[in-house]
Amino acid sequence: MKNKKWVSLAVSAALFGSIVGCSNGGADSGKIEDAKAAAEDNSPITIQYWHSHSDEQMAGVNYMIQEFNKKYPNITVEPVFQGAYTDLHKKLQAAVAAKDVPAVTNVEVSALPNFADGGVFADLTPYIKRDNVDLNDFSKGMLQAYSYNDKQYGFPLIVSTSVMVYNKTMLDQLGVKPPQTWSEIEDFNKKVTVKESGKTTRYAFSVPGWDTWYYDPWITNGGGTILTKDEKSGFDQPDSMRWIQNFQKWIKDGSMQMGYGKGASDVMRQMFLEGKVAMVQHSSAIIKTYVQNAKFEVGVSFIPGDKERKSHIGGAGIVIMDGAPAKQKEAAWKFVKFMVGAENNIKWADYTGYLPTHKSVVNTEEGKKYFEKWPQYKAVFENFDNVAPRVQHPAYPEFSNVYKEIVGKMVLNNEDPVPLLKDSVKEINEIIADYK
Helix, strand or coil: CCCCEECCCCEEHHHHHHHHCCCCHHHHHHHHHHHHHHHHCCCCEEEEEEECCCHHHHHHHHHHHHHHHHHCCCEEEEEEECCCHHHHHHHHHHHHHCCCCCCEEEEEHHHHHHHHHCCCECCCHHHHHHCCCCCCCECHHHHHCCEECCEECEEEEEEEEEEEEEEHHHHHHHCCCCCCEHHHHHHHHHHHCEEECCEEEEECEECCCCCHHHHHHHHHHCCCCCECCCCCECCCCHHHHHHHHHHHHHHHCCCEECCCCCCHHHHHHHHHHCCCECEEEEEHHHHHHHHHHCCCCEEEECCCECCCCCEEEEEEEEEEECCCCHHHHHHHHHHHHHHCCCCCHHHHHHHHCCCCCEHHHCCCHHHHHHHHHCHHHHHHHCCHHHEECCCCCCCHHHHHHHHHHHHHHHHHHCCCHHHHHHHHHHHHHHHHHCCC
């Protein structure tokens, strides 16, 4: 058995080994028989759905549960709020240790490999094959984000991706369009940045420094790699340095703003609303907030690309706990399939502010009305298959902190990030080695 170092979840392999155990032929046969019996059992059952939905999203959650109950009146779903994603993950860890898990739960996308590697989530592949679920209607990248080692452990539910939100009124007045490629950024910066007495009073754009989710796609779009095929740090490769070299240059010449630390998100948002920055990279889940609060027309563009053009999936998915009883798992599967189905996909997106996940909903009547109401989301759907998974490795939550701290040193202390990033290769590789 591999030595897994559950840093982000604070769980050891020995703990999960004792809970999940190593399956044998007899146990597998028993599971199959239990699953068959559960599928045929329509007696009343109650399952818990652990989640991190905000108060603003609960109207959508309640709507979906009510609609689900119309289809499956024998299944009662109890939504249980467990705090932010980190809090939810810790409570899942404790529930596994106590052998008292919920049937179905949210999981933040970057944490899925760590949990899946520990045997905590049920492999949904047998359910998918049994019920002939069409996976082709999902964005390929969104679906891949919830698979691990060729097994489908979950589905995208509250999905976001980073986009460039821009002041359309301002850019129209300047006769400028948001850059679509890296080669267009320099010209964009020159036309949009405003300086007075050598100090920037209006930045061309802003990239968040507080979360690697925002700059991971810049690394790969520039031809770099975060993790090589042999699972080593890619920061010793020239193309893997291009993003940080550009960031450093743009920060120094005063065209790019980058925030880091407590309150940085609020500062960036306020600067944009006050016209002090023309374009910000932010979560698609925040688009509605910008539209509702801006005193100007808000536009949205997909993030610019170079050697490729991708943005990474964010948010959380929905999964089934492997330790739940067979009957609960069958009920949970019905709930998961309903929650992520195409039928209510537009309503769910409209309620929550997150993205629709099905291609087929775009041209439905509901879909057309949705995009008429929120035209800003068209930029995402024009690049629907360019939404890619994050790095899928159990060590990612830990080793990504290494280069996030380097960005912090660049932003806060004006340190040169290039030698720091090169020096980080050894530390990152040591972290990765601990998971083998």
